[in-house]
Each structure stands twice: as structure tokens, then as C-alpha cells.
Amino acid sequence: MRNELTIKIAGEAGQGMQTIGIALCKLFKRVGLNIFSHQDVMSRIRGGNNFTQVRISDRPLYTLRRLSDIVVALDKNSVALHRRDMSSGGLLILDKKTFKISDEDSVFLDVPLYDMAKNIGGSELFVNSVALGILGGVIRIEFNNMAEILTNIFLDKSEDIIKKNIDTAKAGYDFSRENFRKDAFALETGEVRENLLMNGHDAVALGAIRAGCKFYSAYPMSPSTPIMNVIAGLAKDFNIVVEQAEDEIAAINMILGASFAGVRSMCATSGGGFALMVEGLSLSGMTETPIVVVDAQRPAPATGFPTRTEQADLDYLIHAGHGEFARAVFSPGTIEQAFYLTVRAFNLAEKYQVPVLIMTDQHLAESYRNIEMFDLDKAKVKRSIISKEDSKKITNYKRYQFTESGVSPRAIPSWIEDVVYVDSDEHTEEGHITESAQIRTRMVEKRFSKKMAGLSKEIEKPTAYNLRGAKIILIGFGSTYGVMKEVTDAVKNKKIGFVHLSQVWPFPGKEIIALLKNVKRTITVENNAAAQLARLIRRETGIKIDKSILKFDGRPFDLDFLLERLKKEL
Amino acid sequence: MPEMKDFMSNDEIAWCPGCGDFGILTAVKKALVKLGKPPKDILLTSGIGQAAKLPHYVKCNCFNGLHGRALPPAAGAKIANHALTVLVTTGDGDCYGEGGNHLIHNIRRNLDITVIVHNNQIYGLTKGQASPTTDAGYVTRVQTAGVILEPLHPLEMVIALGAGFVARGYSADSEHLSWLILEGINHKGFALIDVLQPCVTFNKKNTYEWYSKRIYKVNEDPSYNPQDKIAAFKKASEGGERIPIGIIYRVEKETYEDKSGINKRPPLVEENIENIDIGAALKDFV
Numbered sequence: 001m002r003n004e005l006t007i008k009i010a011g012e013a014g015q016g017m018q019t020i021g022i023a024l025c026k027l028f029k030r031v032g033l034n035i036f037s038h039q040d041v042m043s044r045i046r047g048g049n050n051f052t053q054v055r056i057s058d059r060p061l062y063t064l065r066r067l068s069d070i071v072v073a074l075d076k077n078s079v080a081l082h083r084r085d086m087s088s089g090g091l092l093i094l095d096k097k098t099f100k101i102s103d104e105d106s107v108f109l110d111v112p113l114y115d116m117a118k119n120i121g122g123s124e125l126f127v128n129s130v131a132l133g134i135l136g137g138v139i140r141i142e143f144n145n146m147a148e149i150l151t152n153i154f155l156d157k158s159e160d161i162i163k164k165n166i167d168t169a170k171a172g173y174d175f176s177r178e179n180f181r182k183d184a185f186a187l188e189t190g191e192v193r194e195n196l197l198m199n200g201h202d203a204v205a206l207g208a209i210r211a212g213c214k215f216y217s218a219y220p221m222s223p224s225t226p227i228m229n230v231i232a233g234l235a236k237d238f239n240i241v242v243e244q245a246e247d248e249i250a251a252i253n254m255i256l257g258a259s260f261a262g263v264r265s266m267c268a269t270s271g272g273g274f275a276l277m278v279e280g281l282s283l284s285g286m287t288e289t290p291i292v293v294v295d296a297q298r299p300a301p302a303t304g305f306p307t308r309t310e311q312a313d314l315d316y317l318i319h320a321g322h323g324e325f326a327r328a329v330f331s332p333g334t335i336e337q338a339f340y341l342t343v344r345a346f347n348l349a350e351k352y353q354v355p356v357l358i359m360t361d362q363h364l365a366e367s368y369r370n371i372e373m374f375d376l377d378k379a380k381v382k383r384s385i386i387s388k389e390d391s392k393k394i395t396n397y398k399r400y401q402f403t404e405s406g407v408s409p410r411a412i413p414s415w416i417e418d419v420v421y422v423d424s425d426e427h428t429e430e431g432h433i434t435e436s437a438q439i440r441t442r443m444v445e446k447r448f449s450k451k452m453a454g455l456s457k458e459i460e461k462p463t464a465y466n467l468r469g470a471k472i473i474l475i476g477f478g479s480t481y482g483v484m485k486e487v488t489d490a491v492k493n494k495k496i497g498f499v500h501l502s503q504v505w506p507f508p509g510k511e512i513i514a515l516l517k518n519v520k521r522t523i524t525v526e527n528n529a530a531a532q533l534a535r536l537i538r539r540e541t542g543i544k545i546d547k548s549i550l551k552f553d554g555r556p557f558d559l560d561f562l563l564e565r566l567k568k569e570l
Numbered sequence: 571m572p573e574m575k576d577f578m579s580n581d582e583i584a585w586c587p588g589c590g591d592f593g594i595l596t597a598v599k600k601a602l603v604k605l606g607k608p609p610k611d612i613l614l615t616s617g618i619g620q621a622a623k624l625p626h627y628v629k630c631n632c633f634n635g636l637h638g639r640a641l642p643p644a645a646g647a648k649i650a651n652h653a654l655t656v657l658v659t660t661g662d663g664d665c666y667g668e669g670g671n672h673l674i675h676n677i678r679r680n681l682d683i684t685v686i687v688h689n690n691q692i693y694g695l696t697k698g699q700a701s702p703t704t705d706a707g708y709v710t711r712v713q714t715a716g717v718i719l720e721p722l723h724p725l726e727m728v729i730a731l732g733a734g735f736v737a738r739g740y741s742a743d744s745e746h747l748s749w750l751i752l753e754g755i756n757h758k759g760f761a762l763i764d765v766l767q768p769c770v771t772f773n774k775k776n777t778y779e780w781y782s783k784r785i786y787k788v789n790e791d792p793s794y795n796p797q798d799k800i801a802a803f804k805k806a807s808e809g810g811e812r813i814p815i816g817i818i819y820r821v822e823k824e825t826y827e828d829k830s831g832i833n834k835r836p837p838l839v840e841e842n843i844e845n846i847d848i849g850a851a852l853k854d855f856v
Contacts, residue, residue, distance in 0.1 A: 196855045206851060212843025215650055234851050239841060241649050241832060246675035250642040253635060257615065257646025260633050261654065262839035265646070283636050374852065381844050412839060413631040413647075414611050414654060421626065423634040424618070432581040432626050433634075 001188045004057035006065045007135065010082050011074030014046040019153070020128040021052030022368075024135065027149045028056045029197050029370050031141055032190035036061035036482070038367040038556065043222070043306040049077055058190045061369065062334070062482030066560040070138065070185060072131045074113070076101065083107070089184065093134055109138075109180055116171050126168040133172025140186040143173050196371050200338045200364035200479075204294060205230035206374075207342025208266050209238050212381050213292070215258040215265040217243045217251040222306045223362040224268040224296035248273040252280030252293065259289050260422060262385065262412035264346050268294035271313050272303065278320045281355050285325025285447060287422040288400070288408070290349035290356075292342070297361040297478075299554045308554035309362035311478050311527035314536065317357050318505040324444065326451035329357045329505035330460070333481025335371050337502050338364065341460070343379040348458075351384040352407055352451050359504070361527070363556040364479035384410070391415035398429040402442060406450025452506060460503035464515050470497035472569055473516065475545070476525040477501040477533055483557040484525055490563060495570055501533075507540040516543055521569070524548045525557065571606050574599060581626045590741035590767030591620055594688055595627055597739070598657070600748035602628070605655065605755055612655045615644040617669060619695050621661035621688035638668025641676045641685070648681045651837040652827050655755060658685040663693050666702040666722050677731040677760055681826045684754040684761045687724065688741075690769035691776050698772035708775060724764050725806035729799065729819050735761035736802065736819040740785050741768070742778055746815065753817060759825045766813070781813070788816035796820045 007024065009017050018039065025035050033056040042048040053068065055061055067087040073079045076099035083092060086107060094101065095113040111134055117126040129150065136146050150165045198206075205227045208216070216235075218228045232242040245251035248269050255265035269277060274295045284291050297313045299305035317329050328348055332338040342358060349356040386394065386409050394416040401408040408429075413420045421431030426443060428434045463481070466488050467473060474484045474496060484498040499515050501508065516522055522545045524534040531548035538544055549565050551557055577599045585591045602612060612630040616622035618637035625632035631654070633643045640660040648656045665673055665687045676683075692710075693699040700710050700717045703724065707716040729736050735757040739747035747765060754761035766785070768778050788794050788805060795801060802819035827833035 194856060196852065198855045202855065206848060206855075209851060210846055210848050212841070212846060214838040214841055214843070215646065217646070237850065238846065238848075239835065239838070241830065241838065243645075243649065245642070246671050249639065250645075250672055250675070253639045253642030254646035254649075256635070257633060257643030257648075258650035258838075259646075260643065261613075261647040261650035263650035263841075264843065265650075279636055280639070283639075287633075287635075376845075376848070381846070383844065413613060414651065417610060419609050419629055419631045421632040421634075423626075423632070424636055425634065430581075431632070433584070433623065 001186060003059070003188055004055065005070070005139070005185060005187055006053060006055045006068045007070045007072070008051050008053045008068040008082060009072045009074065009131065010049060010051035010078035012046065012077070013042055013044050013048050013050050015074050016128045017050050017052045017074070020132055021054060023132055023149055023153055024054050025197055025368050026152070027136070027141065027145060028054070030145050030149060030192065032192040033058065033187065034060050034190070035197065035368060035370050036064060038064050038363065040555070041307045049081055051082070056187065058188045062485045064556065064558045066558045070135065072135065073099070074127060074131065075099070091138065091185065093131070111172070111175060116175070117168055120171050121164040121168040126164060129165045129168040130172035133169035134176045136169070137173045137176030138180055138185050140183065143170060146173065195373055197368060198335060198371070199366055199368045200332070200335050200360055201226040201296070201366070202230055203335045203338035204342050204358065204360065207339040207379070208292070208346070209234060209240070210376070210379050211343045211346035212264045213240065213266045213346065214263045215241050215243070215255060216267065217245045217254045217265070218267045218269060219245050219248045219251055219273060221270045221273045223298055223365045224270050224273070224294060226365065227268045227294060248276035249280065252277040252291070253283070255291050256280060256284060256287070256289050259291055260287070260413070262415070264350070266292040266294070268296060270296050270298050271300045271316070274313070274320070282321035282323055282325065283424050284355040285321060285323070285327065286424050288353040288447065289422065290353050292345045292349055292356050292358065294358045294360060296365050297359060299552070305554040307362065309479070309527060309556050310552060310554065311361055311480070312529070312532070312552070313359060314477065314504060314528070314532040317359055324448045326352060326354045326448055326455055327357060327505060328354065328455050328503065329359060330502060331359045331478040331504050332364065332502055333463070333478055333500050335369055339374055340379055341502060343381070347382045348455070351382070352455055353410060354451060359478060361479050386411045386416070388415050392417065394418055399431045400427060400429045400443070400446070402429060402446060405454055406446040407454070456506040459506055459508045459511070462508055462511055462515065463500040463502070464497070466494055466497035467499070467515065469494060471495045472521045472523060472566070473519045474498040474523050474525050475533065475537070477504055480525045480527065480557055483559060483562050486559050487562045487566065490559065491566070491570065496566070504536070507536065509540045512537060513541050513543065522546050523569070525562065527551055527557065572603060572608055574603055576609060577602055577629050579627050579629045583627055584623060585620060586771050588770040589620070590690060590769065591624065591688060593741035593744045594686065594747065594765055594767065595624055597744040597747035597751055598624065598628060598659070598686070600744065601751035601755065602630070604748070604752050607655055611653065612657070613644070613647055614657050614659060615647065616640050616659045617664040619661040619664045621659050622664060624659040638664055639672065640664055641669060641672040644683050645676055645679060645681055648683055649832065649838065651839045652833050653837050656683040657755070658683060660685065660687055662687060662689045662691060662701040662703045666724055673728070674731060677728060677733045679826050680734065680759045680823060682758055684751065685763065686751065687762065687764045688767050689724065689764050690767045690773055692769050692773040694769050694772055705775065723807065725818055726803060728762050729803050729806055733762050733819070734759040734821050734823040735817070736806070737763045737817045738815045739763055739765040740781060740815050741765055742781070743815070746787065750817065757820065759823050766815070784811060784813045785815055786812060788814040788818065
């Protein structure tokens with residue numbers, strides 16, 4: 001029996017590939033399989049060619065494969081387009097009559113997808129459910145699992161719609177059991193567990209909610225928007241206000257106002273929107289107002305590839321903003337890290353009264369995996385404000401009081417018996433405008449040097465995996481965690497190890513020096529053209545990275561691509 | 571009840587002698603005394619410019635942010651704590667130029683905030699360039715042949731956009747202005763008070779003398795109905811030899827707080843955020 005399988009569902013934008021993708025993921029999770037699923041979507045609402053690719057196995061998965069074992073083509077275009085990316089012995093499910101295809105091909109499984117949808121469901125819209133049924137039959141999953149998943153997915157729809165979805169899926173299922181009798185794609189299934197199925201931005205949104213974010217403001221921008229959707233969907237249950245801003249400048253300045261007033265606040269955007277926020281980021285640094293900002297990276301410059309992936313904002317995020325001020329930048333590599341680091345971002349922002357940036361990208365944001373249930377004891381809120389009770393005693397308050405750590409006790413306006421002044425001009429300890437050279441020097445030390453020193457003492461440790469005895473150490477940040485992990489496991493005799501940075505600022509220089517000393521060959525794996533991580537390591541540690549494997553075509557790394565690129569090295 | 575001295579700031583004032591801002595400062599303080607709330611429950615936000623310095627000269631909570639961005643922090647703070655009285659002090663460049671988009675959309679948002687625009691029809695802090703409200707033909711070191719752009723008509727614009735309280739004040743009449751500010755604060759929703767203000771250093775045209783010849787109080791005319799939008803629009807468009815000050819337009823509207831329901835709950839800032847149980851949310855992902 002196989003121990004893994006990659007399935008691709010392709011069609012035009014608007015044909016519902018995402019819905020069937022999620023249905024498949026839920027189905028596979030239900031029967032105890034592990035999942036890694038990602039999307040490849042064009043920046044359009046109808047037409048073009050989009051696909052969802054779902055990889056399943058009885059062992060945990062972290063990344064994607066280049067070739068698909070099964071392709072479901074929902075339109076004619078998808079047949080030729082995805083035929084070339086199939087593994088040997090693969091199966092391409094298509095509707096030859098509807099697509100007007102007369103050619104024969106050994107991989108074809110011709111199914112009257114659209115006729116079945118129309119005849120049984122009454123509409124072409126049910127083609128997804130037919131396809132789901134076909135796949136279930138081919139992979140040999142019992143039908144009752146599918147019926148339950150469909151009922152669950154369409155819970156808010158009428159009984160009639162649910163029934164039609166189940167009936168069309170059943171027709172597809174019966175068709176494939178009858179017409180495809182091979183067990184070629186049957187999979188070893190695992191034990192069914194109560195774990196979570198989500199993508200990276202679901203995790204960021206849930207992390208923010210857990211962290212006590214009560215105000216979220218953003219201007220829609222791919223691929224950051226799902227964070228806003230998830231929080232808005234749960235806003236009522238958790239008493240959160242989500243406000244769509246008129247522009248990104250308003251978004252960041254609104255969250256600054258809310259945070260000043262005492263509420264944990266966040267905004268998210270992508271590179272172009274972040275560019276508009278940069279002055280506000282500097283204001284956060286100057287006024288020492290804590291905020292959390294997510295940059296969901298996509299290929300740039302300018303508008304770039306709105307729906308695709310890249311990691312080219314590393315240099316940008318660690319430097320963004322005029323002037324010098326402390327900040328932290330997280331670069332979660334997994335869905336789990338996205339959750340825990342978001343909670344940490346809020347705690348750290350409040351503790352140091354600085355902006356904390358979370359760098360994700362389209363690939364991490366929109367890829368699904370099944371993960372262990374979150375451990376909420378590891379995601380606790382730590383408040384760093386003057387409590388309401390202690391506030392009552394305060395009658396003479398200095399917002400920017402000089403302290404050893406550079407962090408002044410932060411009072412919430414209206415809680416204390418005095419007022420709070422904050423200013424974007426250089427200011428005194430009271431928060432009033434000053435031109436004093438002496439105060440200026442001390443304020444810069446407070447906002448920049450002292451806070452950076454504090455932040456540097458609690459940097460997230462890089463993940464180090466299989467370093468002992470490895471000939472090559474791969475180094476990456478953000479969403480390349482998964483591909484580095486699987487490559488490390490796939491190469492025999494433990495020849496490869498990897499180091500992954502989930503925090504890139506303050507840079508974990510000491511840790512990187514310790515991990516990379518005595519390493520024969522170092523290679524960074526980066527979704528950008530400039531080898532930004534390799535350059536940053538050189539700058540911060542003096543270590544010259546031997547090589548960088550770079551990919552900047554807007555698509556994520558896959559296991560096969562990285563294996564091939566490493567072949568020469570081994 | 572708070573008194574004038576409770577709103578005294580110990581910060582040194584950095585305006586030019588004779589600046590119209592002094593009259594506005596007095597009016598703000600008088601209005602706040604009449605409001606009767608302690609300074610700790612009042613927030614003034616501002617952007618950058620001479621007007622933006624005003625919050626430093628009043629003892630209140632103050633968020634002095636970026637140029638053009640006085641409104642968004644006010645909106646965020648009001649959403650975070652609707653118990654705060656929120657005022658914005660901004661200028662013609664800050665509010666009508668750099669921050670124009672925020673003005674448009676905060677009128678739509680209709681939070682209960684009061685915006686005081688110090689409109690001196692010139693850029694003071696950057697030393698005398700034309701502002702969005704500078705009269706056509708006015709010569710500056712940049713607009714050397716005179717301003718060729720049409721001036722922006724703020725009151726007509728904000729009435730057209732649907733602001734519920736639209737007024738014009740004059741900095742030299744701080745008694746009248748303090749009345750307008752208090753009315754603006756007491757109005758539920760977005761209130762804008764455009765304040766005509768001489769710039770003694772850079773505006774050689776719109777001087778105290780120039781204004782005093784032209785200004786009249788619109789609300790002294792009992793036949794003027796500020797709830798009539800068409801009449802208000804006509805009144806707002808008066809200019810030249812006769813310039814009306816007073817409440818030009820006033821109408822009750824549902825606020826953001828009403829529509830979002832946040833005013834039916836304690837302010838967000840009072841929420842206990844320690845150990846929020848996200849179990850129910852996680853069920854959707856199991």
C-alpha cells in the first residue's frame with residue numbers, strides 16, 4: 001500500500017476549488033490521515049486556472065510535492081495544464097464529453113462529471129460533490145465519512161442542498177467503484193485523533209483572540225485579509241471590534257489610538273499596505289505605544305503577484321520606519337508557531353511598549369495542516385500595564401519616566417488620577433515637546449538602545465534539527481520550515497540538518513554563531529532573489545554562508561525541488 | 571466640578587504672540603469647564619502644525635500624533651473607551667490637506683468625537699505656503715504668481731458628506747467659540763467646527779481687521795433653521811463680504827457607537843483579557 005498521495009483539483013476561479021479542498025482535508029483528517037494542502041490561485045474572481053493540492057499520508061506532513069498522483073480537472077484547460085505535472089502511474093479524472101476531448105491517454109478516467117451534477121443535483125454547481133465522491137471511491141474511503149463531512153460543511157444550508165450534495169457525491173462514489181476497480185490509490189489510514197485542521201492565518205487570528213486583542217483594523221489586501229475575516233467572524237463571541245479602515249494609514253493610526261487608550265490592538269496587511277503604515281510604525285516607536293502588525297508577504301515590488309508567495313520583505317521589516325527605535329520581528333515557520341508567536345507578540349509589545357511585527361507569507365497563510373490541539377498554558381497573557389487598582393493611587397504621572405530598563409510604567413488614560421501625554425515630537429518625561437539635546441540623547445537611549453538590550457535577552461531560540469554530524473546545514477526563516485524539515489528527513493544517513501529562525505529581529509546572533517560553528521557547509525533556503533537571510537547572518541555574525549538556494553517565481557518550495565537542488569551537494 | 575485651573579498645563583506655549591490659537595485655547599478650556607468632566611476623562615488628539623500643539627497647553631489626556639493623522643487615533647481611542655470625551659484639534663493643512671481621506675471616512679463613521687479645525691488659510695509651521703483653504707490669487711514664496719488652485723470649501727464639503735454637526739467659529743470671539751465647542755461635544759456623533767483664525771505672521775490678507783468687518787452670527791437670526799440641509803448648504807457657501815459664524819447645520823443621526831452596539835457594553839478597555847477561553851472557537855477547526 002502507498003504511504004502518501006498527492007491530489008490536485010484544478011479549474012477556473014469561481015468553480016469552488018477551495019471548498020472541495022477543505023472538504024477533502026476534513027475527510028482525510030476524519031479517517032486518520034495527515035494532511036498538507038496548499039492553494040495556487042490567480043488574482044481574478046472568475047476564469048483563469050486555479051488549483052488546490054492536497055497531500056496525505058499516515059505520517060506527519062510539512063510541505064508539498066511537485067507532482068500529483070491524482071488530478072481532477074474541472075475544466076478543459078486544466079487537462080493539458082496539469083497533465084505534465086503528474087507522477088508515473090497517475091490518474092487524471094476528467095469529463096471528456098463536456099470538455100470536448102476525444103484523445104485517449106492511459107492516465108484518463110473519464111467521468112460524466114457535469115451530467116451527473118445536472119441530472120442528480122439539478123445544477124452544474126454540484127460538480128464538486130461529484131468529484132469528491134469520485135475521489136473517495138478511488139482512494140477507497142467509506143462513503144458514510146463523506147456524507148458526514150458534507151453535512152458538516154453545508155450545515156448552514158437547507159436540508160435540500162445538503163441532500164443534493166450527498167446524492168451527487170454518492171453517484172460519483174458509485175461510479176468510481178464500478179469503473180475504477182484498482183486499489184492503486186488506496187492508503188494506509190491512521191488513528192483518528194481530536195486534532196486541529198487550519199491554515200497559518202487562522203492560527204494568527206486565533207492567537208490574537210487568545211492574546212486579548214479587542215480592536216482590529218485593516219484595509220483588505222491579499223493575502224492578509226483572511227485574518228480580518230476570521231476575527232470578524234468571531235468578534236461577537238469575544239467582544240472584539242473589527243473596523244475596516246479607509247486606508248492602511250488609518251488602520252495603523254487607529255490601532256495606535258486604541259492601544260493608547262489601553263486596548264490590545266492589531267492590524268495586518270501585505271507589503272504595499274505596509275509601506276503606507278511605515279510612518280505609523282515609527283510613531284509607535286516614538287510614542288512607545290505597543291502594537292502588533294502582520295505583514296503577509298506576497299511577491300513585489302509594487303502590486304507584484306497579489307495571490308502568490310515570497311519572502312522578500314525581511315530587510316524591509318527589520319529596517320522599516322524613519323529614525324531609530326526598538327522592535328521585534330517574528331517569522332513563524334509553522335501553523336503552531338503562528339499561533340504561539342502571535343500571543344507572544346502581544347505580550348512582548350506590551351512589555352517593551354514597542355511595535356512587534358509578524359512576518360507571514362501567502363504560503364504559510366493559506367496552507368492547511370492537521371496539528372495537535374493548542375496548549376493554552378503555553379499561550380498565556382502577561383499584562384504589563386499599571387493595573388486599574390494601582391492606578392487609583394497615581395496623581396502625578398510621567399509617561400516617559402527614565403528607568404534602568406528604558407521601559408516606563410504605562411498608565412491607562414482615565415484609570416489614573418492624572419492625565420497621559422504622548423507625543424510624536426521629541427518629548428520630555430511628561431510627554432511635552434522639547435528641543436533639549438540632553439533629553440533627546442536620553443530618550444534615544446531609552447527607546448532604542450535600552451529596549452533593544454532587553455528584547456535581545458528574550459529572543460525566540462532558532463529551531464535546530466539534526467545538526468550533529470550533518471555535512472550540510474540548511475538555514476531558513478518563515479514558511480520554509482516545512483520543506484527544510486522534510487528534506488532533512490528524506491536524505492539518508494542524516495547528511496543534512498537545518499536551522500530555522502522564527503524571530504529575525506533582534507537577530508539571534510549568539511545562537512546562530514553557536515549553532516553554525518564547525519559546520520562544513522551552510523546553505524540558506526529563501527523565497528527571495530537577494531539571499532537576504534544570508535546577508536543578514538553575515539552582517540550580524542560575520543559568518544559567510546556558503547550558498548543560497550533561492551526561489552522567487554512566486555511559488556513555494558516543494559520537497560522535490562529542494563531535493564534536486566541539493567543533489568549535487570551530497 | 572472642575573474649574574479653569576484644573577485645565578491649566580505647565581507646558582510653555584510656543585505660538586507667535588497674537589496668534590489666533592490663543593483664542594481657541596481659551597475657548598476649549600471654557601467649554602471643558604462647562605462640560606464638568608475631570609481632565610482624566612477627556613482626550614485631545616492632534617496631528618502636526620501649530621493647532622496640533624494645543625493639547626499640550628490643556629491639562630487633559632493627549633495623543634499628539636502624525637501630520638494629517640489626528641482623526642484615526644481619536645477614532646481608535648473612542649472605540650477602545652467610549653466613556654472618554656474625545657476632541658481633535660487640527661489645522662487646515664492637517665485636516666483638509668494631508669488628512670483629507672480620514673475626514674471623509676470619519677464623517678461616515680460618525681463616532682461621537684468633536685473636531686476643531688484651526689483654519690488660518692495658510693501653512694504656519696512650514697513658513698507660509700498655501701493651504702487647501704488659501705484664497706485664489708494669494709501670493710506666497712511657493713505660489714509666486716498667486717494660488718491658482720480653487721480653495722476648498724470645508725463646510726459645504728462636510729455638510730454634503732453628511733456630518734451631523736457643522737459649525738464655524740472665530741478665534742477672536744472665544745465666548746461664542748466655547749459655546750460652539752460645548753454644543754459640538756454635546757452633539758451625539760461627529761461634530762466639526764471650522765475656526766477662522768488670523769495668522770499674524772504669514773497671512774497678510776485674512777487679518778483680525780479683515781474678519782471683524784465681515785463676520786456675523788447666524789444663530790442670532792431666529793428664522794435660520796440649522797436643521798434644513800439646503801439652507802445650511804447655502805449658508806455655508808456665503809463668503810466674500812459677509813461670513814456667517816455659528817451652528818450652520820445640526821441633525822441627530824445614529825452614531826457608530828449605537829450601530830455597533832459598543833455603547834451598550836462596558837468600554838473595551840475594561841475587559842479582563844487574562845485567560846480568554848478560545849475553546850469554542852477552536853471547535854470550528856476540529
